Amino acid sequence: MIFDVLTLFPEMFDIFSYSIIKRARDNNLIRLNIYNIRDFTTNKHRKVDDYPYGGGAGMVMQAEPIYNTVDYVKNIYGYKPYTILMSPKGEVFNQNISKELSNINHVMLICGHYEGIDERIMPLIDREISIGDFVLTGGEIACMAIIDSVSRLIPGVLSSNESFEDESFYSGLLEYPQYTRPEEFRGMKVPDVLLSGHHENIRKWRRYESLKITYKRRPDLLKKIDLSNEDMKMLEDIKNRKKEK
Structure with a gap:
């Protein structure tokens, strides 16, 4: 380009x-x-x-x-x-x-x-x-x-598609939290699911966290994207948890 x-x-x-x-x-x-x-x-x-x-x-x-x-x-x-x-x-x-x-x-x-x-x-x-x-x-x-x-969106500029497809705004949502080593730092631990090696559970956790942070900080974005049935259920759970606090 x-x-x-x-x-x-x-x-x-x-x-x-x-x-x-x-x-x-x-x-x-x-x-x-x-x-x-x-x-x-x-x-x-x-x-x-x-x-x-x-x-x-x-x-x-x-x-x-x-x-x-x-x-x-x-x-x-x-x-x-x-x-x-x-x-x-x-x-x-x-x-x-x-x-x-x-x-x-x-x-x-x-x-x-x-x-x-x-x-x-x-x-x-x-x-x-x-x-x-x-x-x-x-x-x-x-x-x-x-x-x-x-x-960043031009093929080959980044090392893989995942480098930008999981970033904030690419899918219409804010990005989920990221962690790296060590597993525990100053009493703060990496969520167990990210250490589990269970790819489907990790995917669900990341989607849930993306929805949660978007709902909290940029709820306007949720009106601009197509939410799946799974997304809707997660979002309902997020809203209910917020009400309970």
Whole structure:
């Protein structure tokens, strides 16, 4: 999969020179190309912003440098990649969107900055995405989160499907508790079921714990997934136990 990133701060993406994403890049599972928007300005000062028409605080990114950068990318490939704008006005990113994007072979992400971007770039945009209802200095951190999330779903990036299929949000639920050695630490013991070697009992325990923690912390998620008959019984037990306390 190819990620093309348009940004004013390419050095921020050095974070992808480490860990899982670095390994995926080394193995040619993903390609990450970073383009500095300032390199595509037409003025000697590499200016990319100006005062907003109508007045107001802050500066607005100009449309021309972004169009020039996109044209450069289009000339490389012969087409415009699926283009995403990091924007607080966009749909809120979640695991389902991550899955959708992982099935697109080539994605271009544009990172905004300052008070916004000239609205005339919108003909270039296929989708606007936000990572939450809060304010960031620019789109770079949001862009990194999306690249990281999507990359994990690309076959071969992680060691096995279990590495992401059991994680929080992949199945629509929060993840069950995890334990490792030693069996007892400062008086806290690993649940006996995880030491039993009984795979079906372990599966049921993990599902029950996922349902329990989701019910407690993010009950809204339960309305968005299809619950099996087994899930419904577990959830009923969880609710009854809560009432008894």
